[in-house]
Amino acid sequence: MFKKILILGVLVVGSYYGLKYLNSSGKLTEYLDARPEWEWVSGFHYYIGQGHVVFSNWDGAKYRFSKVVSQYPESNWAARAQFSLAKVYDDLEDKRGAIEQYQKLIEKYPNSVDCNEAEKRISLLKG
Numbered sequence: 001m002f003k004k005i006l007i008l009g010v011l012v013v014g015s016y017y018g019l020k021y022l023n024s025s026g027k028l029t030e031y032l033d034a035r036p037e038w039e040w041v042s043g044f045h046y047y048i049g050q051g052h053v054v055f056s057n058w059d060g061a062k063y064r065f066s067k068v069v070s071q072y073p074e075s076n077w078a079a080r081a082q083f084s085l086a087k088v089y090d091d092l093e094d095k096r097g098a099i100e101q102y103q104k105l106i107e108k109y110p111n112s113v114d115c116n117e118a119e120k121r122i123s124l125l126k127g
Contacts, residue, residue: 005117019117024048028048032044032045036071036072040071042068042072042075042076042077042078043075043077044076045065045067045068045074045077045081046064046065046068046071046080046081046084048060048064049061049063049064049068049081050084051085052064052086053084053087053088053091053104058088058091058092061084061086061088062085062089064081064084065081065084065085065088066081066085068081069082069085069104069117072084073082073108075089075122078108078109079105079109079112080112080114080116081110082101082104082105082108082112083102083105083112083114083117083118085101086098086101086102086104086118089101090102093123098121098123098125099122099126102118102119102121102122102125103118103122106118106119107119108122
């Protein structure tokens, strides 16, 4: 049992540092940008953005979420990325930026499950 846990731990840590290197070196972005037609590329950018949020790398998060919204606006990840982009501005206490991004979510993706939350946040930010 200990051996399995150790192997799993090594795989997780190795994956983390491997992706961190690929991301910081620009190789991951280069690889993904060379394959924009792949269905999962927008999701990959979205999850990298979420990773940036976890580590408070706000510029990296804004870049990734904006990339999904601008380059893959019809993907399944676009509405989530738009909401996450608004949340980043909200977390940075940039009221104007947050309101603008929440409004874009409501306008571009009116059927998104996050629209109700966006409307609430707009009301609170304007309040």
